[in-house]
Amino acid sequence: MGTDLTGMVQRELSDEELLALDLDLFPTDCVEFIEKPKPCEGGDGHTSSRTTESCCTDQGTAEATCSGNEQSPNQPTTSEQGSDPLCEGSGTKRRKQDGRIPLERFGWKYLTVTDLSRQAWCEQQVVYGAELPHIKELREDIPVVKAGSCLHLARELEVQDIVPITVESREDKWAVKMLNLLSMIQFLQAGELELRELKTRGNRTYPSAAQRKSHHLQVSIYKLLFEAMIKGQLKKDTITHHLRLRTEQPFGSEVLAHAQSVGYTVSTFGDLLDLVLLNLTYAEIPTVDTLKIEYCYQADASVIGTEVVPFEEEWVKSELRHYCSFWKGQREARGVDIEEAWKCRYCDFADICEWRQSKAEEATRKNRANQSK
Numbered sequence: 427m428g429t430d431l432t433g434m435v436q437r438e439l440s441d442e443e444l445l446a447l448d449l450d451l452f453p454t455d456c457v458e459f460i461e462k463p464k465p466c467e468g469g470d471g472h473t474s475s476r477t478t479e480s481c482c483t484d485q486g487t488a489e490a491t492c493s494g495n496e497q498s499p500n501q502p503t504t505s506e507q508g509s510d511p512l513c514e515g516s517g518t519k520r521r522k523q524d525g526r527i528p529l530e531r532f533g534w535k536y537l538t539v540t541d542l543s544r545q546a547w548c549e550q551q552v553v554y555g556a557e558l559p560h561i562k563e564l565r566e567d568i569p570v571v572k573a574g575s576c577l578h579l580a581r582e583l584e585v586q587d588i589v590p591i592t593v594e595s596r597e598d599k600w601a602v603k604m605l606n607l608l609s610m611i612q613f614l615q616a617g618e619l620e621l622r623e624l625k626t627r628g629n630r631t632y633p634s635a636a637q638r639k640s641h642h643l644q645v646s647i648y649k650l651l652f653e654a655m656i657k658g659q660l661k662k663d664t665i666t667h668h669l670r671l672r673t674e675q676p677f678g679s680e681v682l683a684h685a686q687s688v689g690y691t692v693s694t695f696g697d698l699l700d701l702v703l704l705n706l707t708y709a710e711i712p713t714v715d716t717l718k719i720e721y722c723y724q725a726d727a728s729v730i731g732t733e734v735v736p737f738e739e740e741w742v743k744s745e746l747r748h749y750c751s752f753w754k755g756q757r758e759a760r761g762v763d764i765e766e767a768w769k770c771r772y773c774d775f776a777d778i779c780e781w782r783q784s785k786a787e788e789a790t791r792k793n794r795a796n797q798s799k
């Protein structure tokens with residue numbers, strides 16, 4: 427994915443910058459998840475390894491390339507990695523016996539917008555992806571997925587210079603994202619804003635209505651998040667609590683040098699966070715006027731078409747409430763309805779999917795009942 431916000435000057439705001447703020451910007455009834463430290467982190471939930479983070483100097487867009495001990499929020503806990511859900515009888519039964527809410531069970535700290543838009547496609551698939559990450563990871567090696575990633579990267583490199591910066595803590599990693607966001611504020615102040623999402627396709631065709639629905643949800647959530655951020659609804663405590671970041675943590679030498687080189691005399695993560703939130707709130711950044719999705723053909727990078735997405739706030743919020751109720755453990759995961767059973771043909775988990783199996787059995791029962799009438 428590559429999302430940009432376009433003002434009078436074309437600007438690109440990467441997914442990382444918006445996604446980095448993730449769920450913390452959602453309406454409060456959607457964000458009160460309980461987080462668990464990730465297994466790779468020490469007892470205090472922090473790593474001390476040195477990793478390299480890319481920082482963009484020219485036009486200020488962050489490209490996060492976290493490595494080392496940092497895990498994706500979508501990786502399971504060690505205990506889950508060590509067990510094979512398929513060897514433990516019914517997944518549904520096992521999930522019910524586990525008293526934890528899904529976020530706790532998967533060891534996730536927060537949700538990304540990508541998680542939510544995938545959920546709109548098939549919630550059950552997201553659950554299998556979390557429980558069986560090795561299958562999901564295989565998908566990332568598929569040529570069509572790789573080609574899409576290359577196009578996104580190429581698009582980002584058109585508008586930014588990348589400078590590698592060594593980070594020494596998780597706070598350093600987030601500081602780089604925050605510095606990039608700060609450097610972009612001046613561009614975001616420029617006139618009308620257009621949020622543009624890039625989607626790449628293996629065929630020179632528009633996606634199906636079901637795919638487009640999940641894309642619409644995705645860009646609509648971006649707008650909600652962005653606007654919550656510039657309206658001062660994003661709180662420091664929310665960030666530090668959900669991401670388990672230490673405000674008093676001093677920057678590593680390279681992050682400190684970079685902050686100074688771009689004109690900021692901050693030395694701890696908490697100071698930088700204050701500065702970012704203050705700037706976002708008082709910089710008079712306009713709201714996003716237009717949401718667009720550009721569909722691009724992977725083979726030659728030509729544009730298939732651009733869709734303008736109407737923003738329907740009530741619809742987005744109601745979808746979010748529905749999806750979040752699963753993460754909060756208020757209901758079971760749902761697979762696709764029978765009308766969308768075609769999605770199962772493209773699903774990596776079709777062979778093991780209990781939802782699909784139960785729907786097939788239900789359909790067989792109904793057929794038999796109809797025949798016996």
Ligand code: SF4
Binds near residue numbers: 551
């Ligand atoms: S097989 Fe169908 S219902 Fe099951 S996870 Fe895949 S898409 Fe969803």
